Amino acid sequence: MSTAAKFPTTGRRKSYLSYIFGMAVVFASLLCAPQSGTAQTAGLMLPCRESDTACADKMRRKSLPKFRDFWRDEMARPLQQRIGPAPEELLVHLNLDNIASGIANRPRHAVLAADFLADVRAAIAELPPTILQKLGDRLVGIYFVRDLGGTAQSDLIDGGWFRRDLSWIVLDADVLSQRNANAWATWKENTPFKPNPAYALSATIETAANDNRKNAIRYILLHEIGHVLSIGEKVHPPWDRPVTTLDGFSFAQLSWQLNASKTYVSQYDHAGFADRSKVVYYFGAKLDGAKMPEIYQRLEKTNFPTLYAATNPGDDFAESFASYVHTVMQKRPWEINILANGNPIKTYRTCWDEVRCAEKRKLLEKILGIAKN
Ligand SMILES: [Zn+2]
Structure with missing residues (x-):
């Protein structure tokens, strides 16, 4: 299991035009679902079959969470309020990412115990203020899943117009709650x-x-x-x-x-x-x-x-x-x-x-x- 970011190795920087195109494709796929190529995994409707790594690789690059606009409301809130279970769109993206990367785990919704969430908030609060300040506008949030296939994951978010200055952090709640x-x-x-x-x-x-x-x-x-x-x-x-x-x-x-x-x-x-x-x-x-x-x-x-x-x-x-x-x-x-x-x-x-x-x-x-x- 990895504390390392499971960095995609095949992604490409997207221009604003490809962002518009990507949004249109994702929107269309949502409208048309279910399609013959979809799969239901962990209660999520995925736009690709489990075995279709090429589809997963293509669709993960177009996932809504990969674009700044998806996070606009989250980013308006203080960092301490951007901590919690991963939104469904992010869960779909993580599943596509794992399928494309050949990782067997299928990330799913995490229910967070109050004491666990308190530990995470306390851990953030203890970070040096200079680091927290730098982090506030580069991190969209810290989100939890189960069965991530690693301890943690970070990924780039496309800000449009060649800006790539945002990221999320996803953590596996089960792995983190196990060890001192x-x-x-x-x-x-x-x-x-x-x-x-x-x-x-x-x-x-x-x-x-x-x-x-x-x-x-x-x-x-x-x-x-x-x-x-x-x-x-x-x-x-x-x-x-x-x-x-x-x-x-x-x-x-x-x-x-x-x-x-x-x-x-x-x-x-x-x-x-x-x-x-x-x-x-x-x-x-x-x-x-x-x-x-x-x-x-x-x-x-x-x-x-x-x-x-x-x-x-x-x-x-x-x-x-x-x-x-x-x-x-x-x-x-x-x-x-x-x-x-x-x-x-x-x-x-x-x-x-x-x-x-x-x-x-x-x-x-x-x-x-x-x-x-
Ligand atoms: Zn790392």
Whole structure:
């Protein structure tokens, strides 16, 4: 399961004309429903059959929630009032997205318990005011579903006239209500490694007194907020279009290069960190558990604050943002501990006070508008 945005890889920037066209097609499909190609899933009428990935890919780009106009009323309200169950149109979009991406889960309506919603609101309220201010007009809202197929998802919203400066955050209410902060972080940081009985890895992101569900939600939100704040900032190339160059994307240039086939490689891949490309979170571990100490030793020679940051430029920024806000701005713990046969053999901490991440920190502070000089 993913805390990462399940970023569509085939989307395209839409012009205003295509927006009008898209709206017309969606409206027409609503008028004509049910059609021979529709499917009923999770109580929703979808415009495509379950098996028709091409249709789902086409229709997800035309979903109403992908356009700014759909969110106009929501955006007029304060952020704290833009938190709740996903609207039906968004549920339809998420189902199309999963069908198009080959993900078996079918997102459906979530009923939110009052104590859960209170935790989410408290987690948002604890974010630094400078971050909340930046977020208010870029985030349409935080919405919950069940059976998302990951922990969280963010996606771009087309503002028309080439403006793409909005996003939503969707969270799986069932996944979030299950774990406290350290249990969630430990689960996540183990996902790149195949189980090996001789090795164990634990992550600590909160003190014992603060190790609760609210703080798990808070950290998960921080990562997604990093993705939202990257939109329009030129920190890395957009995630939904083919990449041709890193020119102008100063944050990505600190760690990444494009190879001959225009695929991302890190600057460290040829300097002893070849296994970086085998670091895969959530969807199928590729590294044996015995590799844990070596991977973290290699990571200490990079400017990635976390291992997840080393997976791609988008998650590099989201993880850098989350880790910086969490450890530097809010002075909370963040530590990975590795044990071999029950004995501690390695502790890894983030890098914001180390030379290796100095350039990244400086740029991050500039982007966040909190640079000291
Ligand atoms: Zn992510």
